[in-house]
Amino acid sequence: MIQTRGLCYRYPGGSELRFPDVEVPHGAVLLLSGPSGSGKSTWLALVAALVAPSAGTLHVADQAMGDLRGATADAWRAAHIGFLPQKLHLSAALTVQQNLAMAQWAAGRAEDKARIHATLQALGVAELAGRLPHQLSGGQAQRVALARAVLLKPRVVLADEPTASLDDEAAAQAVRLLHTTAQQHGATLVIATHDARVASLLTAQEGDGLGQIGFSRLSLAREQLSK
Ligand SMILES: Nc1ncnc2c1ncn2[C@@H]1O[C@H](COP(=O)(O)OP(=O)(O)OP(=O)(O)O)[C@@H](O)[C@H]1O
Structure with a gap:
């Protein structure tokens, strides 16, 4: 579940970004769209407790985010947020297995080989x-990164531009994979993108009967920057 009210963020010395309110039920999908510079990455950072709002309220997975700081925010993020970054950030010197084990260690958990394999x-x-x-x-690297994102059974999965530089067939596969994986884990899914294909791919998914709750949209515009 993600719920925002009057959410704002101001970069030090910069303009204030004001975000429209959203209410995304647990297990649903949010399509976060908008052109470059409209605030998608900032919104993701707020939801992941990487930065704190300058105004407004934000609840993610039943947690009031304004209350989270420092190490508490880090522990909360590790336990509840699965992140699929645009640049996959797999450690080049580690095997696939070790990359996933690293996610368990980083969250303060023991390596669980059976869970990694499953x-x-x-x-x-x-x-x-x-x-x-x-x-x-x-495509394989993206699956591995998605496996790493859902390994700790997060309640929210954030995917940043998952279809960038993919052809139509691969983009459809990536969206289907994200959607079905999030559903299997009962996680709320946010797809941040400026790729217009994603909305029609999600609509097609629903038509295929894969979505039960539906998807909502948060469309950002550069004009939301207050001067
Ligand atoms: N560290 C920063 N300091 C000041 N302003 C910033 C900083 N990071 C981002 N901004 C500004 O905040 C606004 C939103 O940026 P953000 O990166 O969230 O947009 P975006 O929609 O994710 O863009 P893109 O699709 O290009 O990644 C932009 O005007 C950007 O210039």
């Missing part, structure tokens, strides 16, 4: 566990 298997990439990132195709 998560990779659910995404069809278990046989790649011993490979290094440079030995993966782009």
Whole structure:
């Protein structure tokens, strides 16, 4: 669940960004769209408790975000937020298995090989566990990064431009994979994108009967920057 009211963020010495209110039920999908510079990354950073709002209220997975600071915010993020960044940030020197184990260590948990295997298997990439990132195709690397994002069973999955530089077929596959994976984990999914194809892909997903709750939209415009 994500709920915002009068949410604003001001970069030090910069303009204030004001975000429209949203209410995304648990397990639903939010399409966060808008042109470059409209505030998508900032909104994701607020939801992930990487930065604190300058005004307004924000609740994510039943947590009031204004109350979270420092190490508490880090621990909360590790436990509840799965992040699929545009640049996948797999550690080049570590195997697929070790990249996922790293996520468990970073969250202060013991390495759980069975869980890593099951998560990779659910995404069809278990046989790649011993490979290094440079030995993966782009699509395989994205599956591995998604496995890492959902490994700790987050309540919210944030995907930043997951279809950038993908052709139509690969983009459809990426959106389907994100949607079904988030649903399997009962997680709320946010897809931040300026790719117009994603809205029609999500609509098609619903038509296929894959979505039960539906998706909502948060469309940002550069004009929301107050001068
Ligand atoms: N560190 C910063 N200091 C000051 N202003 C910033 C900073 N980071 C971003 N901004 C400004 O905040 C606004 C929103 O930026 P943001 O990166 O959130 O947009 P975006 O929609 O994610 O863009 P893109 O699609 O290009 O990644 C922009 O006007 C940007 O210039």
